[in-house]
Amino acid sequence: MSRPGGRAASAPLLGHEIEPTIFELSVPGRHAFQLRTTQVPARALSEYIPSEHLRTASVALAEVSERDLVGHFTRLSHRQFSVDLGAYPLGSCTMKYNPKFCDAVAADPGLNSVHPGVPASLCQGWLELLVTLEAKLCAVTGMAAATLQPAAGAAGEISGLLLMRAYHRANGDVRRRILIPDSAHGTNPASVTLGGYEVTTIPSNARGLVDLAALKASLGPDVAGIMLTNPNTLGLFEEEIVEIAAAVHEVGGLLYYDGANLNAILGVVRPGDMGFDIVHMNLHKTFATPHGGGGPGAGPVAVSTRLREFLPGPRAACRDDGTYYWSTPEHSIGRVHGWHGNAMVLARALAYIDVHGGDGLERVAQYAVLNANWLRERLRATLPAAYDRVCMHECVLTATGLKNEFGVRGLDVAKGLLEEGFHSPTVYFPLIVDEALMFEPTETESLQTLESLAESIERIAQRAKFDPDGLRHAPQTTPVSRVDEARAARHLMATEDAAGRS
Numbered sequence: 001m002s003r004p005g006g007r008a009a010s011a012p013l014l015g016h017e018i019e020p021t022i023f024e025l026s027v028p029g030r031h032a033f034q035l036r037t038t039q040v041p042a043r044a045l046s047e048y049i050p051s052e053h054l055r056t057a058s059v060a061l062a063e064v065s066e067r068d069l070v071g072h073f074t075r076l077s078h079r080q081f082s083v084d085l086g087a088y089p090l091g092s093c094t095m096k097y098n099p100k101f102c103d104a105v106a107a108d109p110g111l112n113s114v115h116p117g118v119p120a121s122l123c124q125g126w127l128e129l130l131v132t133l134e135a136k137l138c139a140v141t142g143m144a145a146a147t148l149q150p151a152a153g154a155a156g157e158i159s160g161l162l163l164m165r166a167y168h169r170a171n172g173d174v175r176r177r178i179l180i181p182d183s184a185h186g187t188n189p190a191s192v193t194l195g196g197y198e199v200t201t202i203p204s205n206a207r208g209l210v211d212l213a214a215l216k217a218s219l220g221p222d223v224a225g226i227m228l229t230n231p232n233t234l235g236l237f238e239e240e241i242v243e244i245a246a247a248v249h250e251v252g253g254l255l256y257y258d259g260a261n262l263n264a265i266l267g268v269v270r271p272g273d274m275g276f277d278i279v280h281m282n283l284h285k286t287f288a289t290p291h292g293g294g295g296p297g298a299g300p301v302a303v304s305t306r307l308r309e310f311l312p313g314p315r316a317a318c319r320d321d322g323t324y325y326w327s328t329p330e331h332s333i334g335r336v337h338g339w340h341g342n343a344m345v346l347a348r349a350l351a352y353i354d355v356h357g358g359d360g361l362e363r364v365a366q367y368a369v370l371n372a373n374w375l376r377e378r379l380r381a382t383l384p385a386a387y388d389r390v391c392m393h394e395c396v397l398t399a400t401g402l403k404n405e406f407g408v409r410g411l412d413v414a415k416g417l418l419e420e421g422f423h424s425p426t427v428y429f430p431l432i433v434d435e436a437l438m439f440e441p442t443e444t445e446s447l448q449t450l451e452s453l454a455e456s457i458e459r460i461a462q463r464a465k466f467d468p469d470g471l472r473h474a475p476q477t478t479p480v481s482r483v484d485e486a487r488a489a490r491h492l493m494a495t496e497d498a499a500g501r502s
């Protein structure tokens with residue numbers, strides 16, 4: 001089939017050419033490979049499935065050769081932007097380059113061909129890996145024990161809240177409220193509601209930090225705990241964390257640390273030392289699992305000694321004789337995953353921690369913080385920081401100036417960056433910053449990359465002066481140009497398959 005312009009479907013795509021759907025490439029009778037007919041006598045399918053459930057017509061699948069199939073998906077894959085292609089400064093998401101070494105470890109058949117249901121005696125190596133990873137994550141966070149089961153950050157949050165609930169219940173305590181700062185990641189209040197608690201929002205002060213006086217005024221015997229990210233979602237370190245911890249503990253509450261972006265503090269400070277009782281980590285952000293597009297991820301939750309007996313089970317544990325077994329804590333909240341967690345993500349994380357050895361993890365944090373501060377300083381005159389302070393792993397800049405002067409918004413800057421060959425930053429988050437652009441360059445980008453990112457942003461700011469309209473319609477040079485995001489959500493269109501069924 002030919003595309004607009006008459007070029008053959010197998011030629012590489014140019015500019016804005018649209019890749020046909022796999023159904024448009026379909027030619028009746030064409031197929032990939034077929035298995036030879038088998039010598040084993042066929043048994044009628046109806047012996048297994050009642051005949052009324054058996055399909056009578058064939059499935060409307062695309063009929064394509066293997067060549068067409070591979071060409072189609074390879075061409076589509078080249079129209080993506082990925083962490084392997086270039087800088088992806090999407091704040092709060094830690095879209096850093098992940099070392100291929102960790103993938104190689106996870107690809108080891110000795111690890112990935114083991115069924116999670118085999119008895120412990122037949123997978124001692126896997127249990128050792130899990131015990132070792134748990135110990136290393138506890139060492140990094142300053143906690144006593146951890147569950148590796150939660151499948152992602154938000155899954156870690158709900159697990160952590162269930163742990164909080166179990167702890168209070170064991171003390172005969174009914175508590176209703178969880179405090180959350182107004183700058184928090186959206187998953188935090190969502191998890192609180194899902195966990196059966198009410199959210200009390202704590203305002204930020206003029207420096208972008210938790211307002212300690214407001215926090216103290218909100219505390220009471222019905223407060224189950226507080227959820228905090230430190231550095232917070234403005235990329236700023238909560239300097240009064242020790243006072244905050246003392247105040248929350250004084251009313252019998254617990255402190256939950258949202259450690260999604262642990263690359264900000266690895267090897268430098270530990271949540272356990274700051275007074276936190278529960279920490280979740282996003283292994284798919286900080287510890288070398290590529291993410292985006294829906295996973296898989298892993299969100300282990302580490303806890304202080306007093307919460308250990310409530311952890312989900314089973315957990316891998318080691319006997320005195322050095323053998324490993326599954327054990328479930330006495331007052332466990334139960335399983336939070338069908339098996340033992342997303343095991344290959346766990347394997348990658350241990351590989352990443354081990355390969356960094358010595359002071360390697362500390363340097364991860366140092367580079368992450370250095371890169372974000374370099375960018376913040378360099379862009380001072382172009383896009384000022386919302387809170388002009390030294391930041392941690394990310395910086396929140398504001399496009400208010402461009403909006404007031406030229407009518408160009410943060411979204412337009414973000415879209416313009418796509419034409420420059422960079423992924424966009426996070427926009428309009430945290431909600432408390434006007435025209436927020438949240439850049440997280442991550443530790444894996446070089447000075448040269450940061451320089452060209454900054455030059456691109458400066459070029460866009462110039463363009464805001466002489467071509468604001470063009471910028472409002474950017475991007476135009478990418479496979480998909482500016483989309484109307486609101487319309488996409490409001491006018492859902494069901495698609496049809498080749499047979500015309502929707």
Ligand SMILES: *Cc1c(COP(=O)(O)O)cnc(C)c1O
Pocket residue numbers: 092093152153154155185187188229233258260261282297299
């Ligand atoms: C990414 C993120 C989360 C959620 O993690 P998921 O794995 O996407 O569920 C929670 N909190 C913060 C601060 C994050 O950056």
